[in-house]
Amino acid sequence: MAMTINTEGLTEVSEMLTRLGDRAQDVASGALFDGAGVVADAFTDAVNSIRTAPFKYARPGETRLPSPEEKAALLGKSGVARFRKNGSEVDTVIGISGSAGYADVAGTPKAVRLIARSINSGTSFMVKQPVFRKAKSKSTKAAEAAVVAKAETMFEEIIKG
C-alpha cells in the first residue's frame, strides 16, 4: 500500500528551485530524500504499534486481531521507492510492498500490502487498526519541514559555491 503526500504548498522551495536552474533536481532529490525518510520512519513505527493475537479463524460473526506472523511479514517491508524524474519534478512512493513469504488458503502468494490494507481498513473479520493512515497524517507536517530545511541548506551551499 502506498500513500500520496502533496507538497505543492511549499511555494518558497518551489521558487528557490526555479532560481537554481540545472541544480534544481539535485536539491529536489536531496530534500525529497529527507522528507520521504520522515514518512518511512513513521510507517515503520506504525508497523511496530500493531496489536496482535495468536492466529485463530474468527468464529462466524466475530473479528480477530492480526497474527504475530502477519505483523512480522510487514516488518522491514516499508520503504522509499527509487526516485523518478518527472519533468522538472522528482517523484517517489513511500509505502509497503513485497511478498509475505507464505501463501493464502487458495495457494496464492500473499502480498504484504494486502495484509497492511486489511489491518489499516479492517475487514468484516479483522479488527481495524488505522495505523498507516495515522502515520501519514501525523508525519506530513514534519516531512514538509524536513524538505524545506534540507532544500534551504543545499541552496545556501550552492550559493556560497
Next chain:
Amino acid sequence: MIFDELVRQLQAIEGVQFAEYEWKTRPAGNFGTVQLDFEAEDDTGDDVKQDRAWEGSVDLYTHGKQWMIASAVETALETVCEASWYLNSEQYERETGLIHREYVFQIEAR
C-alpha cells in the same frame, strides 16, 4: 457532540445496522461501524488547545452493491461533516462475499 449526531443519522438509515466502534457479534444483514480514530489537527493559543479536529471512519459492509444504502451514508456524512469526508476504499471480500466501503471523515471536537 458532532460525532453523536453522525452516529444518530447513520443508525436511522433503513436496511443497515450501525454500531459505534465494533460489533460484539456481527448482524447477518448489511451492517457498519463508525468510530473516531485519532486527533487530526489542533491549534494551540494562550497555552490551551483552541480548535481540535478528529479523524474518524465509517465502515459499511453490504451484501451486493446496495447503492441506496451507500448513498444514504454519504448523505449523512455530507450533512454532519459537510465537505470533510471521502471514500477511502471500496473492496470485495472474497472470503465473505461482502462489499466493504470505508469512508474517512474529519469533524470538530466539540
